[in-house]
Amino acid sequence: MSEAAVSSTPPAGDTREPRPQRPSSDTSPLRRAGRSLLAQDYLGVLVATIVLVLVIGAFYPRFLQFDQLMAILNQATYIGILACGMAFLLAMRELDLSVGSIYALTALACAEFFDAGLNSWLAALLALVAGGVLGLFNALLIQYFGLPSIVATLATLAMYRGLTLALSDGTQVLGPPVDDSFSRLISADVGGVPVTGIVLVVVAAVLTVVLRATPFGYRVRSIGSNPDAARFSGIPVNRVRLQAFVLIGVLGGLAGVLTIGYLGAADPNTGTGYELQAIAAAVIGGTSLAGGRATIVGSALGAILLGVVASGLAYFSVPINWNQFALGAVILGAVALDSLVRRRRRRSGAGTGVHL
Numbered sequence: 001m002s003e004a005a006v007s008s009t010p011p012a013g014d015t016r017e018p019r020p021q022r023p024s025s026d027t028s029p030l031r032r033a034g035r036s037l038l039a040q041d042y043l044g045v046l047v048a049t050i051v052l053v054l055v056i057g058a059f060y061p062r063f064l065q066f067d068q069l070m071a072i073l074n075q076a077t078y079i080g081i082l083a084c085g086m087a088f089l090l091a092m093r094e095l096d097l098s099v100g101s102i103y104a105l106t107a108l109a110c111a112e113f114f115d116a117g118l119n120s121w122l123a124a125l126l127a128l129v130a131g132g133v134l135g136l137f138n139a140l141l142i143q144y145f146g147l148p149s150i151v152a153t154l155a156t157l158a159m160y161r162g163l164t165l166a167l168s169d170g171t172q173v174l175g176p177p178v179d180d181s182f183s184r185l186i187s188a189d190v191g192g193v194p195v196t197g198i199v200l201v202v203v204a205a206v207l208t209v210v211l212r213a214t215p216f217g218y219r220v221r222s223i224g225s226n227p228d229a230a231r232f233s234g235i236p237v238n239r240v241r242l243q244a245f246v247l248i249g250v251l252g253g254l255a256g257v258l259t260i261g262y263l264g265a266a267d268p269n270t271g272t273g274y275e276l277q278a279i280a281a282a283v284i285g286g287t288s289l290a291g292g293r294a295t296i297v298g299s300a301l302g303a304i305l306l307g308v309v310a311s312g313l314a315y316f317s318v319p320i321n322w323n324q325f326a327l328g329a330v331i332l333g334a335v336a337l338d339s340l341v342r343r344r345r346r347r348s349g350a351g352t353g354v355h356l
Helices: 003-008 029-039 044-058 066-091 099-115 118-143 149-168 179-188 193-214 217-225 227-232 237-263 274-283 296-315 320-348
Strands: none
Touching: 003 029, 044 296, 066 099, 066 193, 066 217, 066 237, 066 274, 066 296, 099 118, 099 149, 099 237, 099 274, 118 149, 118 179, 118 237, 179 193, 179 237, 193 217, 193 237, 193 296, 217 227, 217 237, 227 237, 274 296, 274 320
């Protein structure tokens, strides 16, 4: 009999029942959940968003009303969807600067398809396909011409935007009327929550599963962590890159389709600068510019934070000309913070990981 077994046996004649062993605090579900939350890369942006909302609300209580918060969610949806796709590319050390132009071109395509007599739902589906094709074109440029993604997509940013302006003659193109079933659904709300905001939540949830629990997500993270090692281990880097660019193209199409359903018109100038905001939202949310780590939930929260900043500037009567300055300051702060975090992690010897 082992020493542990002897020590746990009560002495002869001792009628006292042995004390029940209390579960270790380390195995408490509440403690595990708390540690898991604290480990998430998006915790900082979540806290920052809540604090900023409360600070603005302290000066302007109207800001805390439910309808105002839902309006911010609706405005952040389009950037949020693009940011969720951008997180995949950043995790691979890639970039898509054309996503704002894809957003505008697919919105125009949806309106043009409807104007040509197609059913609004079919027009929306074809616009999603068009977004995927535009993303595929980006990937093929990178793959077959050996161009860096930042160079290739900088070129297609201008190409897609120019095509949008040319096809629309620089004017708005009307989409489905407000009484169309597609427009009614997209502009509706469920319990006060806009359908567009629900779409953002669904997209973030689905892409989180894709990133964390599918071979595609594993390959994306592996390529970003060490491209050479990923190739050596047999991961098809070119194919995964192609799939990631098609994904963000489809998401750009989805954002464009939602715009048509909500606003009822495609503006050729819409989406200008959205690529920078999408990158900022992803980085603010915890996605690393060095690759190998991404957070989809954080990317969506980063877009919401940018929406809160924009709305807060309006409440404080800051001239609209300062909005770009504020956005640039937020981007600079996010990139600087990301760099600081990465340096600290390198010094502590911690490896990169993936969170929600």
